[in-house]
């Protein structure tokens with residue numbers, strides 16, 4: 001049995017933040033979940049995927065083709081009265097945002113939770129956008145756990161809150177809350193739960209034509225006001241100490257503040273407001289807090305989200321005390337925090353000396369070779385890249401070729417010795433940007449996209465390329481899995497995880513149905529034949545798609561080499 | 564209450580750093596100590612540097628700042644050097660000495676520092692250094708994949724954290740796939756003996 005459905009109330013397990021979210025959702029009676037994988041959210045989907053295979057979990061889960069679809073699946077399940085969840089990495093929310101904003105208008109029935117996992121410092125991402133702004137943009141309540149126990153508690157509470165307000169609730173984590181383990185005390189799993197919904201047709205509620213949307217927007221604002229009242233008395237917002245120096249923090253930053261206060265032994269001198277219910281902000285609580293201190297340091301990673309709100313509020317109620325944080329230069333808007341940075345800022349405003357640890361002189365250390373991640377030995381992508389390069393060399397195109405790329409292991413083709421990744425925006429951008437380059441230049445264009453990314457958001461751009469007669473060669477690197485995020489299935493896979501029996505959608509069929517005339521399939525390990533194919537299609541001056549089909553070797557080994 | 568302790572595990576994707584830190588974390592939790600373990604998932608696991616931390620004594624933050632690691636457990640000598648700025652004078656350094664060449668070195672873009680020379684350098688600066696061939700011990704135990712458990716054994720052997728070897732062995736039995744348990748128990752013992760001998 002999956003460890004997350006062992007019913008052991010009171011028992012402690014050392015769970016990842018992401019696992020704690022899953023446990024909280026199970027305890028709340030989650031019935032339907034859908035997701036597209038993305039670091040640092042992936043373990044949520046992975047665990048739900050495994051759990052859905054066990055009858056005791058009484059759970060439906062799917063890996064959807066992208067975050068928008070996943071959110072739609074979860075939204076409809078909620079409208080039918082079931083408890084539902086979707087999770088994604090921060091940039092996935094951009095994809096799903098079209099759903100999100102209007103979903104806030106029409107609202108939900110069964111409790112619905114949306115997890116967004118941000119990635120400050122961009123450990124595995126192309127940007128470090130601060131998704132807290134989505135809560136404000138969509139007007140949705142948001143909870144931010146600081147550790148695994150809170151991740152479990154908040155997820156469970158989020159379902160209740162969602163049902164009370166008839167709004168989806170956002171749980172926002174960051175890499176350092178998703179990927180941190182800590183003891184989590186388990187609660188009971190529900191004895192019964194609703195797994196079959198019933199949708200009541202109420203067009204005045206669920207179809208936001210302008211007349212309905214105008215009404216629903218008003219309802220939304222009323223609900224947000226109620227949410228704010230909830231935030232005022234939420235157990236997730238709490239003040240410790242009664243000193244005159246105020247510190248406000250949320251997420252993992254609150255952990256660094258907690259550690260600093262303990263280490264400096266300055267409990268008496270500070271009032272520490274840990275904010276967990278972070279949107280809408282608890283107005284009265286913040287005003288009380290502002291009144292009780294003579295300055296405030298706001299400790300939050302990325303944007304000055306709480307800091308700006310606090311300043312507006314202080315101005316409104318005419319409390320004129322220093323509010324320090326990003327604008328004052330105590331913290332940066334860049335990257336995740338380092339605990340020493342937080343310690344220094346707090347020691348500074350308290351006028352305390354911190355004695356650093358005694359460190360030996362390391363100036364004699366040589367410059368160390370870097371160890372960037374790279375494609376595995378024997379990875380099929382390597383072979384495909386080499387074949388493309390070989391063909392381009394033979395045709396004399398190499399110097400002026402552009403390689404738009406996409407998101408997956410193959411993005412590592414950026415690095416030497418391959419160096420065949422020139423332009424990237426987001427999931428699926430290889431196809432659309434190839435179109436742009438083909439209009440703007442007379443250069444040869446060879447772009448790369450993975451199988452999962454192709455299904456995620458490559459198809460509509462490919463139809464566009466056919467219709468608008470764009471000229472490039474798209475290489476679909478079909479390795480039968482979503483490798484980078486931990487080998488999740490996608491609709492095209494030939495190599496299925498054990499027990500996974502779902503109809504296959506072959507990429508070749510899709511490409512042909514999109515109207516592409518030059519479509520070829522290669523096995524990249526057959527070097528000569530692959531080069532020949534690329535030579536042929538690259539010599540043609542029109543849109544072509546080459547599907548390089550060979551399983552990810554890591555995955556192939558893991559599933560026992562059975563195809 | 565126990566003192567704050569910050570333990571840094573570092574190695575290369577695929578070496579099993581996460582299993583080692585997790586086993587330690589679970590054992591500490593079962594002993595009733597507050598503990599946080601941070602892990603690296605995602606892109607770095609494709610042959611990049613994989614770090615994890617185990618924080619003891621009620622610390623909530625998962626990251627270790629420069630000079631603040633009390634124990635460094637390193638699976639690879641280049642990564643030991645890279646992690647030295649995290650250490651202070653009294654840091655326990657437990658390090659494997661067998662290199663894994665990064666591809667930047669294989670491509671001739673940079674040179675790999677001479678492990679013998681630099682291990683001697685480390686020993687000079689950090690008196691609590693234990694550096695040895697964990698790979699040969701793991702092989703002796705039955706699988707080179709058990710380098711992580713050899714090093715975990717050495718960590719427990721140095722006596723810096725309040726946990727009994729028996730408890731850890733119990734967890735190895737419970738949490739590692741049955742067919743690898745014997746090799747891993749042996750690896751643990753060999754690592755332990757490396758420090759206590």
Ligand code: SF4
Pocket residue numbers: 374375376378379380381409479483484552553554555609
């Ligand atoms: S995980 Fe698979 S696809 Fe990714 S680099 Fe390794 S072999 Fe290639």
